[in-house]
Amino acid sequence: MVSRVIPVDDFDLVIFGATGDLAHRKIIPGLFRRFVAGQIPDTAQIIGAARTEQSDDDFRAEAAKSIVEFGGVKKDDPALAQFLPLLSYVPIDAKGDGGWKELKSRMRKRAIHAFYFSVAPALFGDIAERLAKNGIADSKSRIVVEKPFGRDLQTARALNKMLAQYFAEEQIYRIDHYLGKETVQNLMAVRFANILFEPLWNAQYIDHVQITVAETVGVAGRGSYYDKSGAIRDMVQNHMMQLLCLIAMEPPYHFDPDAVRDEKLKVIRALEPVEAIDIVRGQYQADEDGDGYLADSENPDSRTESYVAMKVRISNWRWQGTPFYLRTGKKLRARTSEIAITFKEPPHSIFEDAGTSGAPKANELVIRLQPNEGMNLKVMIKEPGPGGMRLVQVPLDMTFADALGPEGADMPDAYERLIMDVIRGNQTLFMRGDEVEAAWAWTDPIINAWEESKNRPEPYDSGSSGPEEALRLMHRDNRRWKEIRA
Template structure:
């Protein structure tokens, strides 16, 4: 199957923080790949903006270096790179001062879509937005993209929303979460709402529980000082895992529309029960053969910050009454894996002897490393000797099923940046969504801080603390294994 590439309107994208790591690893390579795909108009321009003093030539070298490191060799063609780099320029900007803003005003075109990408610290969101408005650079057809972390608690999230709202309308603000740009996440909605076989089963009558896992093999490394003020709850659960939970649990919107979709996600967040201490397991990785312990990485021997967390969550509505959602995420785990597992109930009555087995069906939605999904179904094991039952997967790996052999699946940032240019907010978080997520998260964090709760230690290369296994074992369930 050959995917359709639909060009977007002419645009100027101003990339604040253009000399930073995220710009080099994700944003610039994603723009280049869309250029290669024919989606980025030849008249479109990328304007880098940062504190560093450099000219266009120096910035274009930075762009070339980023493409050389983060774009596959198959997509690196000198002529194409030259054409893309020619569309890039640079302006030195003083985010909290006046330097460079008049030059930027002259550089951007009023007749093109103007997108301003804040790949900077949240403390700069307000000052940058205010200057874009006060200098008359932003206008009605402008879009503003902001990266996480979007606040560290409800109070700071409200302040950031207020700072942005002073200069931009909500329909102009795109709070980016790259998890929502993954093909598999969007296919979760397609599987649910475009197939008659799934939606009638998507409720407490047929589903036993849901597992959402985001496991990483890396530690906090050089991010130790930052991470120790954040932890897995703020860094992963409040945003990424919360969004996956919402897409799994939400009601069907009336139409595939940005605000209707986000209305349904918001209802899920507001339906989440408060958590008790027994429904929370926090952990820190020990020293191991692959690296130092968490407290060494964080350079804080007294740290109580979690590098792992597992939660048992209840969604209090008719659809999900009695269906637990188990979430876990952690560093230094045995495998890099992100997936949603929908565990269906066993058949109400089996005509086969239990000794022959009658395993329940499972729908597994893989976000990484190999995007796809599989549905386990029960069949008879081939061969003589009776009716022996076995579960086998109906597998759909997207790279194999939906593209030419060896073709890369577009990176999440590629889709999301193009959605910004189109003015499509479907895959972006709304301000009230962010605040509702923090309103649920804050009391949980405050609870373990007040109790001075210590995280459990776990071995590097494991599936987390033993206590996380017990979170499910005491319910008569078990986590899906992380091992290959």
Template sequence: MVSRVIPVDPFDLTIFGGTGDLARRKILPGLYRRFRAGQMPETSQIVGAARSDLTEDQYRDEVHEALKEFISKDKLESNAVDGFLSLLRYVSIDATGDKGWSELKEHQRGDHISAFYFSVAPSLFGPIAERLHEHGIADASTRIVVEKPFGRDLETARKLNQTLAQHFDETQIYRIDHYLGKETVQNLMALRFGNVLFEPLWNSQYVDHIQITVAETVGVGGRGGYYDRSGAMRDMVQNHLMQLLCLIAMEPPSQFEPDAVRDEKLKVIRALDPVKPEELVRGQYTAKGKTPSYLHDVENEDSRTESFMAMKVNVSNWRWAGTPFYLRTGKRLRARQSEIAVVFKDAPHSIFGEEAGRHRNILTIRLQPNEGMTLGVTIKEPGPGGMRLIDVPLDMTFADALGAENDNVTDAYERLVMDVIRGNQTLFMRGDEVEAAWAWTDPIIESWESRDRRPYPYEPGSSGPEESAMLLHREERRWREIRE
């Protein structure tokens, strides 16, 4: 299949934190891939802005090294690399002072789309926004991209929104969650609303339950200081898993348009029931062999912060009443796996007898690795000997279906940055959506903090604490396996 690339208009993109880890690993390699694919006009400009005293040539050298580290060799064509590096500029800047802002203004061209990526700590969002206006760099057409965390509770999220709102309209603010840029997540909307096959079944009459799993094999690594103040609930559930739940549960929007989609997501968040203490399990990985414990990784032997979270969530509306959603995420688990599993109910009556066993249709939406979808269907086992039933997958792995070399299967960051340039906010969170998510999350956190209990221990390489299995077992359900 031939990739069809629609170029965007020429733009000036400034990356605050342009020498940081996120810029090196995701943003700049993603922009290179879009340049190589022919989507980025050659008159565009990418400005790295950071504290380091670098010349433009030194910055280009750093970016070149990042491309060699994070782009496969067969994609590093010399002409494409040289062309991309020629678009780079660099400004040494003080986010809280006056250094560099006049130089940054000189790089802005009034006839190009102007966007600023805040790849910095949230504490710098306000000072940067203020200086962009003080120095006449930003105007009513400017777009800004802000990274999570969007606060650590409802109060700080509101303050952050108020700070940004002092300088930018909501239509100018793009709160990025890279999970929403994944090909499979977007295909979830196409699957639901572009096919007559599934939507009539997408309700509590036919769906027994839904599982959302985001499992990681890594520990907290060098993020120990941040992670121990956040934990799995703030770091993953409140944003990534919440967004996936909204897309699975939301009503069909009137059209595929930013506010129409986000209005429906907001309705889901507001329909979430409070989570009871017995409906959640918090875990913390222990040491095993050469693998250090969570307490060692965060250098806090008395930490009560969770590295694993599992919970049962109910959506109180007509579509989903009686159908639970089970959310699970954790570090140091058996495999790196992110998936959504829609488990349909049993057939109302089996004509094949008890010996045929229990068979269920399960739609599995894989986010990573190997993005794709699988629908489990029940068929007769081939061969003689009676009616024996087996489950087989109808598999659509995107790399296989579209071709492993197809550039349509893009990284989440490169897709989302191009959406910013297009001015399309559909896959970005709105301010009221962020605040609603925190309003639901805060009481859950306050409840367990008031009890001051340690999370349940679990071994690295497992599926989490055994107690998490009871969330489903007591209702005669079970988690899907986290496979190697």
């Protein structure tokens, strides 16, 4: 299968925070890959902006190192020599006047203007104000804002209000890289482009849904930052909430940005408050090879969770009675992100009285985001051979690397796809302001209850599947977590 690349129009992209980690690990290597794929015109401008004083050539040299290290290319790759002239650099004082006139002089009138805020949220307002007041951004410009979008409902509202002073909602692209993953978008295709699943996609046929985002790394190196957020702010309120919405949303009337986001918003507003008995918080302990969370966070009294599991209910006709189980954590057994939809068992088995072995098991659709992106549908078949009706569960596997050939194995990174959507002006895979606020409105009471209780998170061993209490959360419902494995 040959992938189709649709070039974007000519653009000027300014990356604020261009000397930072995200720019060098993801944004610049991603832009290089899109250039090599033929999606970016060779007339485009990519302008780095940061406080560091350096020349265009210095910035290009640093960009080349990043592309070689994180983009998987060789130093002498001819495409690198073709791409680097697109890059330039302007030293900018985000809180002052330095550099803004120079930046304005480099912007072209007929190109699409996009501005990527790869900086701390505290600088969003300063940059937005100076872009507007210096006449660099206009009503057709687009800005990309990185998470966190506030740390609670109050700060999220303040952030939205501040950006709205200078940019309209249709100009603001709140990026969540999970929505740029190929499998996440394929979830919508599987649901809404096939008659097979949608009639079964409800509480009548689905027993429960599990969403797992597991990481093997701890928080060492970013412990002081992470300790102020924790797993629920870092993962549940944004990434996992978006996955939950895509699974549970009603079919939109059209694959249109606001139509899709309207349906996602309805899901968030239908979420029931989560009771304390349905939440487990955990904190990883030290192992033989390293420190535990308390040492990594540099806070021996920390009550911040590195793991959270919860049972979530959605109060609407489609999902009444079907629980959604969410879990995410650091220092777990394997690095994996997946959604498992477990269907109900057949109401009556015709095989139990026929001398069979192997009772029918529930069908299960597993959507794997990482690693090895793909989908897996487990169905029951007869085991080959004589000797009676022996049933066995087998997977119908669609690993993209196998099913789609070399193009499937070399799919665009999430950031590549999302940045190209910004240039196209397509907001479908970006969060709207009211969506962000609704997510915080649901999350805040959970966090506030934890802080008021002053309870410590449950300890769990590094390299395990999480706290024992999380297992009991499922066992109470006569269910089991799927095994965490790479």
